Amino acid sequence: MKAFYAAEQKRHDPKAFRTSGGVASNPETPERVERLLAGAKAAGCTVVRPNNHGMGPIAAVHTPEYLDFLEHIHPRWRRVEGAPEEVVPSIHPIARDGTYPASAIGQAGYHMADTSCPISAETWESAQWSAWSAVEAADAVRGGERVAYALCRPPGHHAFADVAGGFCFINNSAVVAQHLRRDAARVAILDVDLHHGNGTQGIFYARADVLTVSLHVDPVRFYPFFWGHADERGKDAGLGYNLNLPLPRKTADAGFLEALDAGLKRIRAFAPEALVVALGLDAFEGDPFGGLSVSTPGFARIAEKIAGLGLPTVIVQEGGYLCDELGDNLTSFLTGYGGKG
Numbered sequence: 001m002k003a004f005y006a007a008e009q010k011r012h013d014p015k016a017f018r019t020s021g022g023v024a025s026n027p028e029t030p031e032r033v034e035r036l037l038a039g040a041k042a043a044g045c046t047v048v049r050p051n052n053h054g055m056g057p058i059a060a061v062h063t064p065e066y067l068d069f070l071e072h073i074h075p076r077w078r079r080v081e082g083a084p085e086e087v088v089p090s091i092h093p094i095a096r097d098g099t100y101p102a103s104a105i106g107q108a109g110y111h112m113a114d115t116s117c118p119i120s121a122e123t124w125e126s127a128q129w130s131a132w133s134a135v136e137a138a139d140a141v142r143g144g145e146r147v148a149y150a151l152c153r154p155p156g157h158h159a160f161a162d163v164a165g166g167f168c169f170i171n172n173s174a175v176v177a178q179h180l181r182r183d184a185a186r187v188a189i190l191d192v193d194l195h196h197g198n199g200t201q202g203i204f205y206a207r208a209d210v211l212t213v214s215l216h217v218d219p220v221r222f223y224p225f226f227w228g229h230a231d232e233r234g235k236d237a238g239l240g241y242n243l244n245l246p247l248p249r250k251t252a253d254a255g256f257l258e259a260l261d262a263g264l265k266r267i268r269a270f271a272p273e274a275l276v277v278a279l280g281l282d283a284f285e286g287d288p289f290g291g292l293s294v295s296t297p298g299f300a301r302i303a304e305k306i307a308g309l310g311l312p313t314v315i316v317q318e319g320g321y322l323c324d325e326l327g328d329n330l331t332s333f334l335t336g337y338g339g340k341g
C-alpha cells in the first residue's frame with residue numbers, strides 16, 4: 001500500500017487550545033506525524049510525496065471566501081493591535097444570517113467554530129499539503145490501486161464548507177470523496193474517528209450521491225455536541241443518506257464492531273463504487289481523549305470488516321493523539337486491511 005505524505009504538513013504547530021473552558025496545550029502536534037509514519041512503514045507502506053494539485057479539488061468542497069480567509073488571515077490578524085501570534089476567535093455569530101464581516105476579528109469568528117484550530121503563519125501551507133496527500137491517494141485509487149493511505153495532518157473531518165473547527169481546516173475526506181466522484185457515481189464515507197465527522201456530514205447533508213456514515217462517542221456529552229445524533233439523517237435530496245451511530249462512553253471492541261456491522265449494511269445497500277475511510281485512531285482505549293475503548297488488535301478487526309466490502313478505498317487519516325500505541329494502532333489497521341507490500 002502507498003502512503004502519501006509531504007514534510008510541509010509538519011510545519012503547522014498549534015499552541016492555543018481551550019477545553020471545557022480551561023487552557024490546555026493543543027494535542028494536534030507535529031509529533032503525531034512521526035508516530036503515524038512509523039506505523040505506516042511498519043505495515044509495509046511505501047511513503048510517497050504528493051504533487052501540488054492546486055486549488056481545484058479543494059475548491060470543489062470549500063467556498064471561495066473561506067479559502068481566501070485561510071490563505072490570507074494570518075498577516076491581516078497580526079496587524080490588529082495587541083493580536084497574539086495565532087488566529088483564535090473570540091466572538092461568533094450565533095446565527096449565520098447577518099452581514100459577512102470585513103474585519104480580521106469578525107472573519108475569524110465567522111470561519112472558526114471553536115478555539116482548537118489556531119492559525120499560524122504555517123497553517124495554510126500544511127493544510128494544503130495535507131489535502132494534496134489526500135488527492136494523490138484518491139488519484140492512486142482512481143488509477144487502479146485497490147487501496148491507498150493518505151497521512152493527512154492537519155486532519156479534516158470537523159471542517160465544514162466554510163468553517164474550520166476541531167483541529168481541522170480543509171476537509172480531506174470530503175475532498176477525496178468529491179474527487180472520486182469524477183469516476184464513481186456513488187461514494188460512501190465511513191468515519192470511525194472517536195468524534196462525529198460533523199464537517200463531512202455538513203458538506204454532503206443535502207446530497208444523495210455521497211453517503212456519510214459515522215461511528216463515534218455519543219455527542220450528548222462530547223465534542224462536537226451539536227451534531228452526531230442518531231436523528232440527523234440528511235435533508236432534501238440527501239434525506240436518508242446520512243447515518244450516525246453514536247456509541248456509549250467507553251464502548252470497547254465488541255460494541256464498536258456491532259455498530260460497524262450496521263454501518264456496513266447501510267453502505268452495502270447504497271452500493272457505492274468507491275469508499276473513503278475517515279480513520280481516526282482516537283477511539284483507542286489509551287487515547288488522551290478517553291472516549292471509547294477500542295484495543296490495538298481491535299483496529300485490525302475493524303479494518304478486516306471494512307475491507308470485506310471489496311471496494312476501491314482511500315484511507316484518510318483523521319484524529320488519534322499522542323500515546324505510546326499511536327503508531328501500532330495504525331499498523332494494526334493497515335495490516336488488518338491487507339496492506340502488506
Ligand SMILES: [Zn+2]
Nearest residue numbers: 193194195319
Ligand atoms: Zn477525533
